[in-house]
Amino acid sequence: MATTGDGKATNKQVILRDYVTGFPKESDLIFNETTVDLKVPAGSKTVVVKNLYLSCDPYMRIRMGKPDPGTAALAQAFNPGEPISGYAVSRVIDSGHPDYTKGDLIWGLAGWEEYSVITPNPSHFKIQHTDVPLSYYTGLLGMPGMTAYAGFYEVCTPKKGETVFVSAASGAVGQLVGQFAKIMGCYVVGSAGSKEKVDLLKNKFGFDEAFNYKEEQDLNAALKRYFPEGIDIYFENVGGKMLDAVLLQMKPHGRIAVCGMISQYNFEDQEGVHNLTTIIYKRVRIQGFVVTDYFDKYYKFLDFVLPYIREGKITYVEDVVEGLENGPSALIGLFHGKNVGKQLIVVARE
Amino acid sequence: MATTGDGKATNKQVILRDYVTGFPKESDLIFNETTVDLKVPAGSKTVVVKNLYLSCDPYMRIRMGKPDPGTAALAQAFNPGEPISGYAVSRVIDSGHPDYTKGDLIWGLAGWEEYSVITPNPSHFKIQHTDVPLSYYTGLLGMPGMTAYAGFYEVCTPKKGETVFVSAASGAVGQLVGQFAKIMGCYVVGSAGSKEKVDLLKNKFGFDEAFNYKEEQDLNAALKRYFPEGIDIYFENVGGKMLDAVLLQMKPHGRIAVCGMISQYNFEDQEGVHNLTTIIYKRVRIQGFVVTDYFDKYYKFLDFVLPYIREGKITYVEDVVEGLENGPSALIGLFHGKNVGKQLIVVARE
Numbered sequence: 152m153a154t155t156g157d158g159k160a161t162n163k164q165v166i167l168r169d170y171v172t173g174f175p176k177e178s179d180l181i182f183n184e185t186t187v188d189l190k191v192p193a194g195s196k197t198v199v200v201k202n203l204y205l206s207c208d209p210y211m212r213i214r215m216g217k218p219d220p221g222t223a224a225l226a227q228a229f230n231p232g233e234p235i236s237g238y239a240v241s242r243v244i245d246s247g248h249p250d251y252t253k254g255d256l257i258w259g260l261a262g263w264e265e266y267s268v269i270t271p272n273p274s275h276f277k278i279q280h281t282d283v284p285l286s287y288y289t290g291l292l293g294m295p296g297m298t299a300y301a302g303f304y305e306v307c308t309p310k311k312g313e314t315v316f317v318s319a320a321s322g323a324v325g326q327l328v329g330q331f332a333k334i335m336g337c338y339v340v341g342s343a344g345s346k347e348k349v350d351l352l353k354n355k356f357g358f359d360e361a362f363n364y365k366e367e368q369d370l371n372a373a374l375k376r377y378f379p380e381g382i383d384i385y386f387e388n389v390g391g392k393m394l395d396a397v398l399l400q401m402k403p404h405g406r407i408a409v410c411g412m413i414s415q416y417n418f419e420d421q422e423g424v425h426n427l428t429t430i431i432y433k434r435v436r437i438q439g440f441v442v443t444d445y446f447d448k449y450y451k452f453l454d455f456v457l458p459y460i461r462e463g464k465i466t467y468v469e470d471v472v473e474g475l476e477n478g479p480s481a482l483i484g485l486f487h488g489k490n491v492g493k494q495l496i497v498v499a500r501e
Numbered sequence: 502m503a504t505t506g507d508g509k510a511t512n513k514q515v516i517l518r519d520y521v522t523g524f525p526k527e528s529d530l531i532f533n534e535t536t537v538d539l540k541v542p543a544g545s546k547t548v549v550v551k552n553l554y555l556s557c558d559p560y561m562r563i564r565m566g567k568p569d570p571g572t573a574a575l576a577q578a579f580n581p582g583e584p585i586s587g588y589a590v591s592r593v594i595d596s597g598h599p600d601y602t603k604g605d606l607i608w609g610l611a612g613w614e615e616y617s618v619i620t621p622n623p624s625h626f627k628i629q630h631t632d633v634p635l636s637y638y639t640g641l642l643g644m645p646g647m648t649a650y651a652g653f654y655e656v657c658t659p660k661k662g663e664t665v666f667v668s669a670a671s672g673a674v675g676q677l678v679g680q681f682a683k684i685m686g687c688y689v690v691g692s693a694g695s696k697e698k699v700d701l702l703k704n705k706f707g708f709d710e711a712f713n714y715k716e717e718q719d720l721n722a723a724l725k726r727y728f729p730e731g732i733d734i735y736f737e738n739v740g741g742k743m744l745d746a747v748l749l750q751m752k753p754h755g756r757i758a759v760c761g762m763i764s765q766y767n768f769e770d771q772e773g774v775h776n777l778t779t780i781i782y783k784r785v786r787i788q789g790f791v792v793t794d795y796f797d798k799y800y801k802f803l804d805f806v807l808p809y810i811r812e813g814k815i816t817y818v819e820d821v822v823e824g825l826e827n828g829p830s831a832l833i834g835l836f837h838g839k840n841v842g843k844q845l846i847v848v849a850r851e
Contacts (some may be wrong), residue, residue, distance in 0.1 A: 213782075221749060225782040390777065403574050412778045423773010427740065428762045430789035432575040437787040439780035440730075 162187040164234040165263035165478055171215040174417045174486055179215070180235070182480035187266045189194060191247040197268050198251050199391035200241035202261050203501070205475070206289035207482045207494035208323070209388075211237055211410060213417040223439055224247045234262040240278070240288045241267065256281070258288040265498060274446060280453070283460055290323050291460070291467040292453070294442055298410060299327035300452045301445035303335075306408035306438050307384045311336035314378055316397060318360065319388035319466070321348040322376070323493035326385045329358045330465050337384070342393070344488040351468060351491070370396035381405070390415045391422040398426040401433050409439040417486055468492030512537040515613035515828055524767045524803060524836055529565070530585070530829035537616045541597040547618050548601050550591035552611050553728070553851070555825070556639035557832045557844040558673065559738075561587055562766040575791055584612040590628070590638045591617065592851070613828060615848060616641035624796060633810055640673050640843035641810070641817040642803065644792055646672035647762060649677035651795035651804045653685075656758035657734045658790050660690040661686035666747060668806055670711065671698040671818070673843035674760060677772070678736045679708045680815050684753070687734070688726045694838040697754040700749040701841070731755070740765045741772040748776040751783045759789040765835055818842030 164183045171179050191197055210226065214235070220227040228237045239261035243251050248271050251257070259275030261267040269275070278288055290296060302324070303309060315332040317325045320341025323353060329352065332339040339353040341359040352361035360377050367373040374382070374396055382391035390412025397407070415421045432436065459465040470490040472481040478496045485494055514533045521529050541547055560576065564585070568578040581586045589611035593601050597766060598621050601607070609625030611617040619625070628638055652674070653659060665682040665822060667675045670691025681700065682689040690710040691702040702711035710727050717723040724732070724746055731752035740762025747757070765771045780787065809815040820840040822831040828846045835844055 221779055265537075283803050345752045394777070399571060408775075409781050411781060420561045421775045421778060423775050424777055425773050426772045426773055427744070428765050428771060429571055429760060430787065431759050431791065433789065434574075434791055434794065435789050437780065439783065439785050441781065441784055444784065 158190050159186045159188050160266060160279075161185075162264050162266050163475055164265075165475065166233060167215060167229045167231050167235050169231045170217045170228070172419060173214065175483050177217055177479045177483055179481070182326075184235075187264075187268070189244050189266065191245045191268075193247075195247040196249075197270050198246045198248050199244045200240045200257060200261060200266060200267050200269060201244050202239050202265060202498045203498040204240040204286050204289045205261075205263055205324075205478060205498060206238040206293065206295075207235060207478075207485055207490070207496065208295070209411050209413045209416065209485055211235070211482065212413075212486060218407070220486060234264050236260055236262045237268075238287055238289055238294045240293075241269075241404075249279070255429060256288075257287065258293050262390045263475070265475065274443060276449060280457060283484050284495075286469060286471065286495055287460075287467060288493045289463070291327065292456070295323035295326060295493065296456065297445060297449060297452055298442040299324045299331060300456070301442055301448065302386060302408045302410050303328050303331045305445060305448075306440050307386065307406050309335050309337055309384055313337050313383035314380065314402070315339040315384045315386065315410075316374070316382050316387070317341045317386045318393050318397075319343065319411075319413060320358065321351050321356075321492060322388065322490070325386070325388055326351075326356050326468060327465070328491065329356050332384075333357050334459070334464075342373075345491075347491060355466060355468065365392065371399055374400045384408070385409060387412065389413055391424070395426050398435070399423070401429065401435050402480075405431050405433060405435045407435060407437040409437060413486065457500065470494045472488070472496050474498070505534050507769045509536045509538055509542040510616060511535075512614050512616050514615075515825065516583060516835055517565060517579045517581050517585050519576070519581045520567045522769060523561075525562065525565055525833050527829050527833055532826070533584070537618070539594050539616070541618075543597075545597040546599075547620050548596045548598050548607075549594045550607060550611060550619060551594050552589050552591045552615060552617060552848045553588040553830060554639045554644075555611075555613055555846040556588040556643065556673075556847060557828075557835055557840070557846065558587060558645065559761050559763045559766065559835055561585070561832065562763075562836060564768050567821060572573050584614050586610055587613045588639060588644045588839050589617075590643075592621075601627070606635065606638075610761050613825070615825065624793060626799060630807060633807070636819060636821065636845055636847075637810075637817060640819060641677065641815070642806070645673035645843065646677060646806065647795060647799055648792040648801055649674045649681060650791060650797065650806070651792055652736060652758045653678050653681045655795060655798075656790050657736065657756050659685050659687055659734055663687050663733035664730065665734045665736065665751070666724070666728065666732050667708075667736045667738070668712070668743050668747075669693065669761075669763060670708065671701050671706075672738065674838070675736070675738055676701075676818060676842065677815070679706050682734075683707050683709075684814075689707050692723075695841075697841060705816060705818065714743065721749055724750045734758070736760060736788075737762065739763055741774070745774050745776050748774070748779045748785070748813055750841045751779065751785050753783050754784045755783060757785060757787040759787060763836065767779070807808045820844045822846050824848070 256278035473477040606628035
């Protein structure tokens with residue numbers, strides 16, 4: 152992170168060693184140190200940024216696998232030997248781009264490294280509100296927040312009084328979906344993988360009920376217990392057995408917004424889902440979605456959510472790891488449910 | 502079928518022996534003969550009808566199983582010891598209902614028997630156009646026709662130039678979906694289970710391409726061959742392995758209208774579907790639907806489809822079995838793909 156006299160700086164990076172199969176291991180990610188020119192070359196429209204916070208998100212597992220035309224529509228595979236990338240909060244060091252000047256704060260895609268040279272695109276947003284924690288732009292006010300907002304309000308088409316189930320409910324997205332559902336006047340239940348997370352759901356995020364899926368012998372029975380009349384909306388973050396159980400409890404004209412299926416990303420052969428005929432009988436809609444399709448609604452989202460944050464009516468729990476050197480274990484921990492709340496990495500605080 | 506002097510008639514019926522598990526057998530359906538009063542009792546709003554044509558439809562398998570709250574939203578289970586029921590074309594013999602008079606033709610639910618006493622409901626329609634074959638009201642102009650119409654135009658939201666795949670494509674619904682897709686200006690491919698059916702798809706119904714799924718070693722490869730750029734719309738009639746293969750070939754923002762999953766109805770444990778994560782990457786919508794939700798559009802459908810039929814621009818293939826006594830084998834044959842086109846039974850011609 153040291154800047155040298157010639158306008159260059161050393162730049163620590165997290166590199167993908169090789170394409171990953173199965174669960175990722177820390178040894179799949181290696182460190183490299185290079186130097187970066189902190190000045191944008193004359194005529195270039197790029198921006199040099201210092202990365203402050205890096206976001207750990209489940210979809211990044213998909214980018215660690217071999218290039219696959221099936222997943223390319225979501226995101227390109229990382230290149231072995233190069234830094235991985237993800238959503239970040241960064242400060243502009245130098246800019247050749249007309250929209251950005253030195254000192255600006257940005258959230259959007261950047262490399263997992265101390266400094267990145269980025270070419271701004273519509274998925275980069277200038278940060279204008281700094282009366283809230285800056286790290287929120289990796290979560291509540293960034294990609295995961297938009298995911299919860301678009302997924303719940305646009306994809307789930309919720310109505311007051313409906314019953315909502317959220318899996319991986321204490322995660323970066325789930326904790327918000329639950330709070331949005333309460334604001335809407337829904338009954339909302341969340342599942343998570345530890346007592347600590349279940350307590351958060353009930354006591355901090357205001358879920359009506361919550362359960363630890365690891366302690367349930369029978370997911371169908373658990374869902375029946377909390378939804379005796381059935382589920383109108385399922386916000387799907389995990390896939391596999393949980394989806395199968397939910398399908399049997401859906402109400403007629405129910406909706407399943409498929410945000411992610413973290414339980415499946417590490418399997419070469421995904422688990423089979425057996426109860427799909429129920430979507431006929433129950434007229435269920437299952438809709439996969441990707442947040443970038445909704446980024447044009449970002450400022451509308453900010454107008455909606457900032458007042459709730461300032462009034463303390465929406466809260467957010469982050470799992471903050473200090474130092475880029477601890478990034479790989481934090482990222483890999485996601486797939487074992489080690490994080491409590493939104494997982495992020497502090498690379499630098501300013 | 503003989504009427505007796507006292508205003509009664511003998512009434513042959515097809516009875517469900519007991520709830521069915523696995524593939525239904527002919528012995529699951531037994532015959533009974535009773536007598537029926539051809540006069541409606543004074544004060545009753547029922548209607549006595551003579552059943553002319555009975556429709557054999559895959560969903561009837563679901564009604565042959567044990568009562569299940571999961572499927573009750575679609576249809577109640579049949580009662581062992583009683584006649585099964587289904588869509589029928591019938592002629593009114595006597596009526597206590599203000600909307601029906603002797604001689605009227607009706608399509609809607611009736612028992613599998615020579616005469617039925619029905620209580621008209623919104624799923625009974627008076628037949629007003631008889632310049633087309635009366636049997637069409639079990640198929641093209643009845644429930645399956647409405648299924649194809651609502652499923653394709655309302656659920657699939659098709660656009661000109663899109664690519665459409667239809668499974669069980671020569672069946673009562675599929676053959677129409679393909680023709681609607683061509684009218685819309687789509688590229689349409691169908692799958693079926695015999696060379697005869699594949700020939701029908703290409704040479705009679707105007708599908709662009711068709712294949713025999715039983716002769717394909719690799720369904721993924723078959724779909725890639727016919728959809729090198731992917732599938733925009735899948736009209737799902739079969740489920741299981743075909744759905745899994747289709748999921749991998751869907752285009753971004755593709756739509757899957759789930760009309761039925763005939764391959765799964767006879768399994769106690771349904772086959773697993775493994776490729777659901779693709780619906781995230783591709784933003785796919787999977788929508789189950791039930792035709793009765795769209796019955797309010799029936800007259801709009803008639804206005805749309807009758808001109809095409811009269812101009813010979815929509816055609817329909819029926820598999821006609823003579824005699825109620827041959828009904829059970831015809832119905833069971835559906836689950837082995839024995840029917841070529843819409844399976845129906847002639848009970849009486851007038």
